[in-house]
Amino acid sequence: MTNRDILVIDDEEVITRAVTRICTAENMSVDTAPSGAVGLKLLESHAYRLIICDIMMTDVDGFQFLAEAARRGIATPVVMATGYSTVENAVRSLSCGAVDFIPKPFTADELLAVVRRGIRCGKLQRLAATPAGEQPETLAYVPCPSKYYRLGYISWVCVEHEGTALAGVTDLFLKTIDGVRALVLSQVDDEVIQGESCASVVSVDATEHAVMCPLSGRIVEVNPAPAGDPTVVEKDPYFEGWLYRILPSELEPDLKQLTPCSSDRL
Amino acid sequence: MVGRKIGFKLTVAVGMTALVTISVFAYINSRSYSKSLLAEVERHANQLSETVRSSTEYDMLLNQRERIHETITRMGSQKSIERIRVMNKTGTIIYSSDAAEIGRMVDKTGESCYMCHSADRPLERLEMPERTRVFRLKPGAPRTLGIINPIYNAPSCWTAACHAHPQSQVVLGVLDVTMPLAAVDKDIRAARIEIMVFAISAIFALSLIIGVFVKRWVDVPVEELLRATQRIGDGDFNFRIPENRDDELGLLAKTFNNMTQRLSEARLQLFQSDKMASLGRLAAGVAHEINNPLTGVLTYSSFLLKRTKDQPELQEDLKVIVRETIRSREIVKSLLDFARQSVPKKAEADINEVIARAAVVVENQLTLNHVKLLHTPDPALPRVVVDANQMQQVFINLFVNAADAIGPKGGTIQVSTSLLSLSPVGITQIKKALCPKRHNLVDSEVRIDGKPSIRIKARSNGNEGFIYLNSVYGAGGHHHGIVLDAAKEIQLSCPECSASLLCAGITCPDCGSAVYTFEVPPRGMVEGCTRKGCDWQRWEAVDTSGQKEYVEARVRDDGCGIPEDQIAKIFEPFYSTKGQKGNGLGLAVIWGIIDNHNGTISVESEVGTGTTFIIRIPVRA
Numbered sequence: 059m060t061n062r063d064i065l066v067i068d069d070e071e072v073i074t075r076a077v078t079r080i081c082t083a084e085n086m087s088v089d090t091a092p093s094g095a096v097g098l099k100l101l102e103s104h105a106y107r108l109i110i111c112d113i114m115m116t117d118v119d120g121f122q123f124l125a126e127a128a129r130r131g132i133a134t135p136v137v138m139a140t141g142y143s144t145v146e147n148a149v150r151s152l153s154c155g156a157v158d159f160i161p162k163p164f165t166a167d168e169l170l171a172v173v174r175r176g177i178r179c180g181k182l183q184r185l186a187a188t189p190a191g192e193q194p195e196t197l198a199y200v201p202c203p204s205k206y207y208r209l210g211y212i213s214w215v216c217v218e219h220e221g222t223a224l225a226g227v228t229d230l231f232l233k234t235i236d237g238v239r240a241l242v243l244s245q246v247d248d249e250v251i252q253g254e255s256c257a258s259v260v261s262v263d264a265t266e267h268a269v270m271c272p273l274s275g276r277i278v279e280v281n282p283a284p285a286g287d288p289t290v291v292e293k294d295p296y297f298e299g300w301l302y303r304i305l306p307s308e309l310e311p312d313l314k315q316l317t318p319c320s321s322d323r324l
Numbered sequence: 325m326v327g328r329k330i331g332f333k334l335t336v337a338v339g340m341t342a343l344v345t346i347s348v349f350a351y352i353n354s355r356s357y358s359k360s361l362l363a364e365v366e367r368h369a370n371q372l373s374e375t376v377r378s379s380t381e382y383d384m385l386l387n388q389r390e391r392i393h394e395t396i397t398r399m400g401s402q403k404s405i406e407r408i409r410v411m412n413k414t415g416t417i418i419y420s421s422d423a424a425e426i427g428r429m430v431d432k433t434g435e436s437c438y439m440c441h442s443a444d445r446p447l448e449r450l451e452m453p454e455r456t457r458v459f460r461l462k463p464g465a466p467r468t469l470g471i472i473n474p475i476y477n478a479p480s481c482w483t484a485a486c487h488a489h490p491q492s493q494v495v496l497g498v499l500d501v502t503m504p505l506a507a508v509d510k511d512i513r514a515a516r517i518e519i520m521v522f523a524i525s526a527i528f529a530l531s532l533i534i535g536v537f538v539k540r541w542v543d544v545p546v547e548e549l550l551r552a553t554q555r556i557g558d559g560d561f562n563f564r565i566p567e568n569r570d571d572e573l574g575l576l577a578k579t580f581n582n583m584t585q586r587l588s589e590a591r592l593q594l595f596q597s598d599k600m601a602s603l604g605r606l607a608a609g610v611a612h613e614i615n616n617p618l619t620g621v622l623t624y625s626s627f628l629l630k631r632t633k634d635q636p637e638l639q640e641d642l643k644v645i646v647r648e649t650i651r652s653r654e655i656v657k658s659l660l661d662f663a664r665q666s667v668p669k670k671a672e673a674d675i676n677e678v679i680a681r682a683a684v685v686v687e688n689q690l691t692l693n694h695v696k697l698l699h700t701p702d703p704a705l706p707r708v709v710v711d712a713n714q715m716q717q718v719f720i721n722l723f724v725n726a727a728d729a730i731g732p733k734g735g736t737i738q739v740s741t742s743l744l745s746l747s748p749v750g751i752t753q754i755k756k757a758l759c760p761k762r763h764n765l766v767d768s769e770v771r772i773d774g775k776p777s778i779r780i781k782a783r784s785n786g787n788e789g790f791i792y793l794n795s796v797y798g799a800g801g802h803h804h805g806i807v808l809d810a811a812k813e814i815q816l817s818c819p820e821c822s823a824s825l826l827c828a829g830i831t832c833p834d835c836g837s838a839v840y841t842f843e844v845p846p847r848g849m850v851e852g853c854t855r856k857g858c859d860w861q862r863w864e865a866v867d868t869s870g871q872k873e874y875v876e877a878r879v880r881d882d883g884c885g886i887p888e889d890q891i892a893k894i895f896e897p898f899y900s901t902k903g904q905k906g907n908g909l910g911l912a913v914i915w916g917i918i919d920n921h922n923g924t925i926s927v928e929s930e931v932g933t934g935t936t937f938i939i940r941i942p943v944r945a
Binding site: 167 | 608611612613614616617618619620621622623624626627629630631646649650653657660670671672711712713
């Protein structure tokens with residue numbers, strides 16, 4: 059097994075070249091594959107820290123690749139990329155196990171932000187998966203409570219008795235960025251859509267990281283706490299650090315797209 | 325062709341009626357005229373006969389035969405009298421104005437004797453009408469009227485000294501006066517010709533007058549209607565019938581024009597829908613293909629921008645490349661939005677609020693352009709399930725368009741909302757039809773009225789084929805690719821998996837034929853008759869829903885208006901009248917959004933007066 063940093067799977071050469079160019083400039087090693095099948099073959103002999111995979115490919119499409127990788131037990135985090143960047147594709151990618159989604163076309167900075175988050179996410183997941191006893195003193199990240207649902211590893215939602223739902227950012231997402239410097243939030247009465255950006259977390263290095271909303275509906279309340287102290291989100295992302303109280307418009311179909319957090323604790 | 329014209333038929337019918345009534349009238353009239361003329365002659369003859377009898381009576385008593393003979397001859401020589409004669413009871417002519425026949429016996433079966441002598445025993449009394457007769461002396465000769473006057477026995481007769489008739493004798497003889505009817509007949513003929521001329525001219529005049537009016541009131545407008553239907557049948561939906569009449573046909577023309585207008589609107593909407601769908605697919609494909617090369621440009625340029633921070637002259641140029649590529653990205657994204665790949669995320673919303681929010685967004689821009697926005701909301705408007713963001717986008721786009729149409733001189737945009745009730749039968753389109761094994765039966769290859777059809781495989785009597793149902797529920801117009809024999813067993817199935825679509829245990833309530841069934845999620849089962857020509861369908865969810873409510877929003881501006889030839893194009897992507905200012909996607913995106921909400925958008929515009937956009941959204945989807 060050769061250790062490499064990134065595997066880019068895309069049937070467009072210009073994309074694989076561009077990604078290679080940008081990432082090697084940041085001292086990352088990059089392999090490319092023109093198809094899902096070649097990508098899977100490379101995975102047999104190489105270990106990667108991150109895979110960037112196109113959705114629309116001729117032989118094996120991105121979702122099939124995700125399923126096959128999961129079947130083979132490959133734990134490498136996958137970032138989905140597509141020129142067919144719709145909300146459905148974004149949500150479906152995340153619910154199929156991708157850690158992130160990047161719509162084409164993207165700038166070098168957008169790509170690097172996603173790549174860094176993805177690599178860090180993989181590292182944290184590996185750390186969390188290390189057998190007990192060998193783990194470091196502090197937890198790698200706090201998984202979301204079992205009654206919650208999550209959209210990929212990015213945001214969570216907790217359905218309340220009143221029919222409203224609380225939404226926030228997962229600890230894993232926050233841990234993949236270099237510390238929260240500020241939050242850019244939507245306002246009360248704004249409509250939010252599952253899979254579309256509903257907030258941005260500005261990290262210490264001044265990069266903006268968009269947060270995909272876990273469900274559709276209308277914001278009825280915005281948590282005032284992070285406005286005064288953004289770090290509250292980092293300190294207690296699942297309770298005190300919630301972002302929005304949302305009145306869902308289509309709760310049932312939206313929940314089907316989400317992963318129950320209880321499944322993480324098996 | 326003329327024979328088949330309604331005007332011609334009407335005229336002929338009126339002419340025939342006139343012919344029959346006037347003929348009957350003329351016949352009765354001429355008959356009664358000749359009857360009364362004859363009666364007059366009869367009365368005259370009778371009077372004459374009485375005169376002859378009474379003037380000769382005294383001479384008879386005195387047996388002055390010469391005098392009697394003279395009287396009769398003189399009287400009989402008058403022009404209006406043909407002959408006067410007296411017969412005794414044996415039938416011998418004893419006096420006559422025609423001296424040649426005196427002494428001759430008359431035949432008792434002859435026309436003058438027939439009345440009394442037809443029975444074995446001769447009659448002794450005769451009533452007045454029975455004493456007269458009309459006859460011809462020989463065939464071809466003019467008619468003649470004869471009157472007989474029996475000379476009865478009287479006491480003076482048997483007491484007279486001369487030759488004394490026996491007292492037992494009742495009738496002593498007969499006075500027979502005949503008069504020529506040639507003059508009368510001539511009169512009658514002349515009167516008949518007169519009546520006939522009148523009748524014929526009346527019939528002609530009547531037919532002519534009726535014909536003229538039928539032509540003006542029926543033929544011309546019907547022909548106009550006919551020509552209009554033909555023109556519209558040929559696809560010219562802009563043809564209008566002149567509405568210059570105030571009768572039923574004028575009303576019909578008005579209704580017809582109205583219907584054509586609606587039809588042309590519906591056709592436009594349908595046409596648009598179809599075109600939009602294919603353009604949508606095209607746009608999605610183009611967006612996908614363009615995004616890959618754009619990624620190449622954007623990644624490399626932004627990468628260069630990062631690496632050349634120390635070269636300000638390069639930085640400026642690279643910034644332009646990055647900025648413009650990002651702009652391209654936004655255009656492609658709106659293309660994708662238009663391609664409706666982003667399904668709306670719907671929630672209950674108040675359209676009035678949506679409009680108010682959109683108004684706030686464009687407020688500054690409108691004020692700068694001196695445009696006033698007047699919002700007259702219907703306060704009783706129910707909430708509708710819509711994607712509030714998308715709907716807001718719709719109104720923002722409409723307001724911005726309106727402001728552009730108004731131009732720098734300023735003007736007014738009026739927005740109003742209202743609630744409408746329309747029946748869903750004949751409007752609701754079935755967009756998904758499932759067989760029991762969840763295969764979609766909707767077929768986009770075969771289209772009915774431009775919309776995809778619902779395909780069912782049918783087998784009957786050894787034949788196999790497809791039935792294509794109109795996807796608009798209740799609209800009829802299904803296509804049958806197979807003739808089903810109602811007497812034989814019919815099998816209906818899904819074209820993909822052969823699962824049966826025959827509705828067991830139910831037959832069509834209208835004609836008793838077999839019934840198909842499929843599911844329209846989530847609104848239950850649709851059933852319908854399989855017989856060609858029978859349009860019976862049942863869809864409980866729609867049938868029982870009553871009138872469907874729509875929220876209507878009208879956005880009216882007093883801007884420059886849209887020329888008629890451009891109206892059909894304004895919803896097309898990349899069609900723009902704003903030159904460099906717009907990307908030509910605004911109205912196309914609006915159209916896509918409204919269609920996604922199962923709503924409709926239409927436009928009314930007049931150049932120089934302004935434009936009104938009308939949006940209708942169903943209250944319950």
